[in-house]
Amino acid sequence: MQPLLSQACWDTLYMVGWSTLIAVVGGLPLGILLVLTDRGGLLQNAVVNKIIGQIVNIVRSMPFIILMVALIGFTRAIVGTTIGREAAIVPLAIGAIPFFARLVETSVREVDGGLIEAVQSMGGNTWTVVRKVLVPESLPSLISATTTTIVAIIGYSAMAGTVGAGGLGDLAIRYGYQRFETGMMWTIVAILAVVIAIIQFGGDSGARVLHRRAGKGGEPLRFSLFVGRPAVSTAGATTKTR
């Protein structure tokens, strides 16, 4: 049980780590672009906004297991295989990018328009506004968004076993469910609960420290609307109170 568990933990960590990184790198610019191209935005462009918005909606509306199957061709083109951890990272990241992008959009939209105007009045261009205002001012909120995304990706990763990627979720299904090893299943549930609690705590503390410095209240309520992950991660993605 021990080697199985540690291998599964490592697999989950590996998949979640990489796909979070890719999701943040891809989702942050996408989310900012959604705000900038929107009506009244600095780069107002209805066509680009519609296209990005639609793509984000389509990917988000797809159940992860189907997305994974649908992306098989793409995965092969990227990592050269359709099974294993690397193969799971591709659909995990693709699924998480629009998820994160929407959260980024919400966060960035909350930045006071007056600040943008102030930077413009100093002679700043759009890039300056993004770098000096939008990102730093929404940072506490972006950290919370990242936390929510990590928790969601841990949820998605339970399905990665379908493509032979291993991980805790896979172990729980194969040993806990298919082999009736209830002990194994509960151990995994406990591990997931602890991992998610730690991630949530870390994210919340980071966001809170920045928030307090900025003199704002707490964090606005945020639900993680994600379907199809272990029940424990729902407990982890609890809403934060003001």
Added chain:
Amino acid sequence: MITTQGLTKVYRSRGREVTALDGVDLHVREGEVYGVIGQSGAGKSSLIRCVNLLERPTSGTVTVAGQDLTALVGRGSRAGKELREARSRIGMVFQHFNLLSSRTVQDNIELPLEILGKSGNERSRKALELLDLVGLADKAKSYPAQLSGGQKQRVGIARALAGDPKVLLSDEATSALDPETTRSILQLLRDLNQQLGLTVLLITHEMDVVKTVCDSAALMERGRIVESGTVGELLATPGSELAAALFPVSGDASGADRTVIDVTFHGESTTQPVISQLSRTYNIDISILGAAMDTVAGKQVGRMRIELPGRFDENVVPIGFLREQGLQVEIQGHEPVLLKEGVTK
């Protein structure tokens, strides 16, 4: 220093057109504090935003320090390099301060210098110098959330001055502050205007602001400038709404056979004790019904409402005497009442 010609701004949304500015000609001289006053929706905000092209005028030109800014506007909605450079030479302060909450006070002031590409040393030297100038030298490492409204606005002013502008735009800078703080911020603006030779264009809805700091003022209504000039000129203009609002006098005649007149003091006549001269020369009893006198830009100016015994026909000679002294006289009841509701404070 700032000149607008035929400035027009029309907002279009869902087929509806709203004219915010309707051919505004504004002329702000170098080194003066110019106040634009008007009610909400009069177009003041659009006007000040058009001066640094944050708002793009539908037509008309804006010239700041001899440079035609409207000529720098590209075709797209984004501001080109030249326009951004021109903006960096115009400081702007805002009603809600617009400080970055994620940065310390010093870093907020350094922001425009970062945009100008100044080195770290130069930035912090300048920022500390400006903090000293606005009297917040001890707050460099504080965050905006730890400051009071007045302190925040001082930081906003310091930030606006970071790029060594010749022109400062003030968008209702004191409207979110209490009267006491408003006075100290206005005093700061006045000091900066005198020490640095800064030209200040401010918009406000408070008559007191104009009264306290402005050399010149303009009254805006429905997108147009209905009156403008130096405070002295405004006072000298018969029937000026701004003058009436700046120096409101009231009081009704105490009887039927009385003449009520409004006397406006501006320029030389202020130093003469005309009222007592009038009383002695014609041996009449004068009662003062109301008076509003003030020192505007170092000069004693104001209006006084006095009552003379007898009807108008009997007072033609004394009134003529007052006019001879260079005073401006308006006879109440013989001319329309010029105090307008809403403009008076």
